[in-house]
Amino acid sequence: MVRLPMNPAMTSTRHHHILLRIADIVFSISGDVSTDVTSLGESYRDFVCTGEEPEVTIHARCDDLPQIPLRAEDRVFDSEGTWSLHRVGEQYVFVLKSPLFGPLPYRIGLFSADFRWGEIHNRIPSGFERRPGDLMINPLEFPLSEVLMVCLLAQGRGVMVHACGIDDGGRGYLFAGNSTHGKSTTARIWEDRAVVLNDDRIVLRRHEGRIYMHGTPWHGDFSRVAAGRVPLDKVFFLHHAEANQVRRREGVVASSMLMTRSFLPFWDERGMRFTLDFYAQLVGELPCYELGFVPDESTPDFVRSVG
Numbered sequence: 001m002v003r004l005p006m007n008p009a010m011t012s013t014r015h016h017h018i019l020l021r022i023a024d025i026v027f028s029i030s031g032d033v034s035t036d037v038t039s040l041g042e043s044y045r046d047f048v049c050t051g052e053e054p055e056v057t058i059h060a061r062c063d064d065l066p067q068i069p070l071r072a073e074d075r076v077f078d079s080e081g082t083w084s085l086h087r088v089g090e091q092y093v094f095v096l097k098s099p100l101f102g103p104l105p106y107r108i109g110l111f112s113a114d115f116r117w118g119e120i121h122n123r124i125p126s127g128f129e130r131r132p133g134d135l136m137i138n139p140l141e142f143p144l145s146e147v148l149m150v151c152l153l154a155q156g157r158g159v160m161v162h163a164c165g166i167d168d169g170g171r172g173y174l175f176a177g178n179s180t181h182g183k184s185t186t187a188r189i190w191e192d193r194a195v196v197l198n199d200d201r202i203v204l205r206r207h208e209g210r211i212y213m214h215g216t217p218w219h220g221d222f223s224r225v226a227a228g229r230v231p232l233d234k235v236f237f238l239h240h241a242e243a244n245q246v247r248r249r250e251g252v253v254a255s256s257m258l259m260t261r262s263f264l265p266f267w268d269e270r271g272m273r274f275t276l277d278f279y280a281q282l283v284g285e286l287p288c289y290e291l292g293f294v295p296d297e298s299t300p301d302f303v304r305s306v307g
Helices: 008-013 042-047 144-153 183-190 251-259 269-285 299-305
Strands: 017-022 025-031 056-061 075-078 083-088 091-096 107-112 117-122 158-168 171-176 195-198 201-207 210-214 229-240 245-249 288-293
Touching (some): 091 144, 107 144, 144 158, 158 183, 158 229, 195 201, 229 251, 229 269, 251 269
Parallel strands (some): 025 056, 056 117, 229 288
Antiparallel strands (some): 091 107, 158 201, 245 288
């Protein structure tokens, strides 16, 4: 059985590392080769921080995959697509696959039971030869980044929503929706009028009694993101319409609409209970509306006038 280092903090001190603050969770990311924000992607630049104590430490290795016997009874969740999660002893094991690489995994992540430290192992392609100046393979590449964040949030930290988040001068509007509902369109409409935190993945967390929206690096079709946070003021459930219109949604209906537009920790019973409680409190504190909108410049003024 492959074991993680006894002192995970030592992993990042032996190598160059980068610190990221995402939704007020500080990540230390390091690799066997040079670590730079360019190896993560442009969308991470706004999330780089310095001088902070990491809550999550991740080290990326390009040393081929560890041999871990995975039994059917160890499988916690299977997306039936690109990833699966397994519990082996005191570790969680992420297994990532892709049609581009055939039936074998191309990446395996080993994490502690609280997901606060781990190692990402990458399969070495045939003929690969490491050269001076090579950059780290992005350990936060989709889908591991988002699944890991969901696991961390499910431990009483918050939730992640399929939504466009807008900071309109300190007022936070959450435009929740699934594919084709208009999240990226909404981001484009607001981009010159307010701060777009993200067009597809927003984290909600409670701070000092209020619920805040946080930007993330994991965007959809609209690539501009921001690392800020803003108090949540209103929730809108998006759909396209021939005229701008709203309909109030409350209670179980509003909670259910949020759940169906969220990244849910199906594999974690306590995490699911936490998520249900979080949304029950949210809809009891903040107004929620179903928003039919016209994709033009009339929408921001209409949204500002609601309520």
